[in-house]
Amino acid sequence: MSKQTIIELRGIAKHYMMGSEGFYALDGIDLDIYLNDYMAVVGSSGSGKSTLMNLLGCLDLPTAGEYKLKGTDVATLDETSLAGIRNREIGFIFQNFNLLPRATALQNVMQPLIYRGIALAERKQRAQDALAMVGLQDRMTHVPNQLSGGQRQRVAIARALVTEPAILLADEPTGNLDSSTTVEIMALFDQLHSDGQTLIVVTHEQEIAERCHRVITLKDGRLMSDQANKVPVKPLVSGVAAHV
Amino acid sequence: MSNLKFKIIEGTRSAALSIFAHGFRSFLTTLGIIIGVASVIAVVSVVQGFSANITQQFDGMGTNVLNVESYTPRKERLQGVRAKLTYDDYLEIKYRVPGVSNVTPTVRMWGSNAVITYRGQSSSSMIVGTASTYQKLNTVYPERGRFFNLSDDKSRRRVAVLGPSIMSKLDIKGDPIGQHVAVSGEWFKVIGIAEKRGKLFGFDQDDFILLPFSTTRALLGGAEEPDITISLQVDEPSQLEQVKQHIKNLLRRNHKLSKGTDDDFEIATADQMLDTFDEIVGSTTLVLGGIVGISLLVGGIGIMNIMLVSVTERTREIGIQKALGATRFDILLQFLIEAVFLCLLGGLIGLILGFGAGSLISNLTGLPSATVPAWAIVLSFGFSGGIGLIFGIIPAAKAANLDPIDALRYE
Numbered sequence: 001m002s003k004q005t006i007i008e009l010r011g012i013a014k015h016y017m018m019g020s021e022g023f024y025a026l027d028g029i030d031l032d033i034y035l036n037d038y039m040a041v042v043g044s045s046g047s048g049k050s051t052l053m054n055l056l057g058c059l060d061l062p063t064a065g066e067y068k069l070k071g072t073d074v075a076t077l078d079e080t081s082l083a084g085i086r087n088r089e090i091g092f093i094f095q096n097f098n099l100l101p102r103a104t105a106l107q108n109v110m111q112p113l114i115y116r117g118i119a120l121a122e123r124k125q126r127a128q129d130a131l132a133m134v135g136l137q138d139r140m141t142h143v144p145n146q147l148s149g150g151q152r153q154r155v156a157i158a159r160a161l162v163t164e165p166a167i168l169l170a171d172e173p174t175g176n177l178d179s180s181t182t183v184e185i186m187a188l189f190d191q192l193h194s195d196g197q198t199l200i201v202v203t204h205e206q207e208i209a210e211r212c213h214r215v216i217t218l219k220d221g222r223l224m225s226d227q228a229n230k231v232p233v234k235p236l237v238s239g240v241a242a243h244v
Numbered sequence: 245m246s247n248l249k250f251k252i253i254e255g256t257r258s259a260a261l262s263i264f265a266h267g268f269r270s271f272l273t274t275l276g277i278i279i280g281v282a283s284v285i286a287v288v289s290v291v292q293g294f295s296a297n298i299t300q301q302f303d304g305m306g307t308n309v310l311n312v313e314s315y316t317p318r319k320e321r322l323q324g325v326r327a328k329l330t331y332d333d334y335l336e337i338k339y340r341v342p343g344v345s346n347v348t349p350t351v352r353m354w355g356s357n358a359v360i361t362y363r364g365q366s367s368s369s370m371i372v373g374t375a376s377t378y379q380k381l382n383t384v385y386p387e388r389g390r391f392f393n394l395s396d397d398k399s400r401r402r403v404a405v406l407g408p409s410i411m412s413k414l415d416i417k418g419d420p421i422g423q424h425v426a427v428s429g430e431w432f433k434v435i436g437i438a439e440k441r442g443k444l445f446g447f448d449q450d451d452f453i454l455l456p457f458s459t460t461r462a463l464l465g466g467a468e469e470p471d472i473t474i475s476l477q478v479d480e481p482s483q484l485e486q487v488k489q490h491i492k493n494l495l496r497r498n499h500k501l502s503k504g505t506d507d508d509f510e511i512a513t514a515d516q517m518l519d520t521f522d523e524i525v526g527s528t529t530l531v532l533g534g535i536v537g538i539s540l541l542v543g544g545i546g547i548m549n550i551m552l553v554s555v556t557e558r559t560r561e562i563g564i565q566k567a568l569g570a571t572r573f574d575i576l577l578q579f580l581i582e583a584v585f586l587c588l589l590g591g592l593i594g595l596i597l598g599f600g601a602g603s604l605i606s607n608l609t610g611l612p613s614a615t616v617p618a619w620a621i622v623l624s625f626g627f628s629g630g631i632g633l634i635f636g637i638i639p640a641a642k643a644a645n646l647d648p649i650d651a652l653r654y655e
């Protein structure tokens with residue numbers, strides 16, 4: 001059985017003008033991402049990881065190259081269709097959680113379903129299910145600043161998952177979390193992957209990258225390597241513990 | 245279309261959330277609208293209270309009632325000439341003008357002897373000598389006792405009908421019917437008490453005493469004929485102009501006015517007075533509308549200002565919403581609904597405050613009670629909502645056009 005391609009990147013570049021000088025945050029990226037990939041993006045700070053994720057998440061557009069998502073060339077889409085893709089196909093998880101500060105955990109998770117036009121009762125039900133899945137069924141009426149960092153990130157994950165997106169994009173999801181919370185989040189990602197979810201995780205922690213089944217490395221906006229992890233069986237707990 | 249309805253419901257939900265999350269700020273934001281609407285409603289409610297009351301008064305008079313009064317042009321007045329309507333004019337009109345009924349003469353008693361006394365109390369109330377038909381023309385019916393009749397008038401009986409206010413002014417205790425009050429030194433027997441009518445422009449309409457016309461005439465002394473007012477009812481409203489012309493010709497002939505000279509009398513209909521009054525109310529309302537328009541404009545600019553600040557403040561939130569799949573239109577609608585909602589709330593608060601203020605003014609000044617007409621409610625809500633729409637569009641467009649990634653990066 002051949003692998004089903006979800007994302008095709010061809011010659012993707014992101015060019016910024018900094019004063020009079022031009023600068024490539026991404027430079028000629030060719031990449032295919034397949035269904036149920038569990039891929040880590042590593043590279044030093046400033047190598048273009050976030051830039052890549054924002055392009056993949058349709059939050060930003062490349063200055064050159066072609067991005068096909070499920071066969072559709074993203075460059076041909078208007079703003080409303082892009083919003084639709086962000087809503088349906090992408091679940092984005094940020095390092096700083098990006099929860100709506102005045103909304104409760106439940107309301108945060110319900111939010112993307114509003115843009116999909118789902119009625120209140122069903123919205124509530126689905127958000128409750130998603131929160132239960134990340135173990136926050138008893139924190140639903142808390143607002144973000146009443147939650148710990150790990151809990152906030154789990155709300156964000158529930159919010160990303162509630163729309164059942166084609167791909168989950170996580171940009172340093174554990175960057176603001178302590179090691180034990182990191183373990184919890186990664187265990188959750190493992191679980192999602194084994195349930196068939198496609199995941200892309202930006203990280204600079206070796207242990208996390210090793211959990212993934214595929215690792216790509218960026219350097220100065222270029223793709224340096226794209227490797228399969230043959231034996232991603234090292235127990236995460238001891239790995240992280242060793243790291244700490 | 246149902247999709248839009250869904251978006252509007254959701255937008256309203258989130259607008260309510262964000263408005264009440266910053267309750268005090270929202271209140272301050274919409275203060276301009278609150279004050280604008282409150283002041284218009286206060287004034288409109290008082291003016292309308294007035295107007296409703298006055299219309300009622302005129303309705304009581306009947307629309308086909310004519311009032312004939314003497315009129316002295318300014319030039320003559322300076323020369324010391326005074327025009328006059330006499331009892332003779334009254335008789336001419338009564339017996340020679342067809343198509344009229346309830347022709348009623350009234351004579352007012354003026355001057356230092358025009359006082360009513362009762363057991364040491366005295367009151368300078370309005371003293372009117374009139375005929376029994378007065379009650380039909382003016383719809384002043386006795387609440388107790390009776391009105392005087394033809395025979396009272398013929399025999400110049402000393403009987404009186406009192407306005408209800410006189411009772412307290414003269415401190416009359418017990419049953420007033422059958423008691424006697426003195427008018428310019430002569431005793432009159434009280435035979436009736438009129439119904440209460442309340443105040444108009446702060447003027448007590450119940451402070452009067454009605455006496456039979458001939459009795460009053462006699463009381464005034466025969467030396468000089470008094471100037472009287474003649475009121476009458478036109479039986480066929482369509483005949484109004486003919487009747488007026490008829491009276492005019494008759495009086496001119498009676499007063500021996502030569503061609504080319506002006507009338508020394510005026511014929512006015514209750515309708516004319518009502519029209520004049522309506523005009524005054526109308527222009528007051530217009531001027532008021534202008535002032536309110538300006539204040540709402542200022543209020544709207546205030547709202548736009550705060551909304552712009554709020555968009556900047558919530559840039560990150562907007563970025564998050566866009567990342568979650570909000571379209572430009574979703575964000576535009578959300579902020580627009582927030583602005584309109586805010587203004588409507590302001591309008592509602594203004595309405596309540598304005599009506600409260602209007603009622604207070606009416607109560608304190610003894611004016612008729614304030615009423616808010618439906619058009620004023622619709623108009624203030626329409627205006628408030630419109631202001632929200634107009635001044636909300638710029639901040640809403642600013643929010644909607646934010647680039648998702650820039651908004652997310654905003655610190």
Ligand SMILES: Nc1ncnc2c1ncn2[C@@H]1O[C@H](COP(=O)(O)OP(=O)(O)O)[C@@H](O)[C@H]1O
Binds near residue numbers: 016024025049050051
């Ligand atoms: N809006 C921008 N304007 C100019 N330069 C940018 C902008 N965004 C990112 N960059 C630059 O692009 C490079 C890659 O950034 P980023 O993708 O955030 O790196 P990483 O996430 O790998 O640390 C960095 O050098 C950064 O300074």
Ligand SMILES: [Mg+2]
Binds near residue numbers: 051
């Ligand atoms: Mg980064």
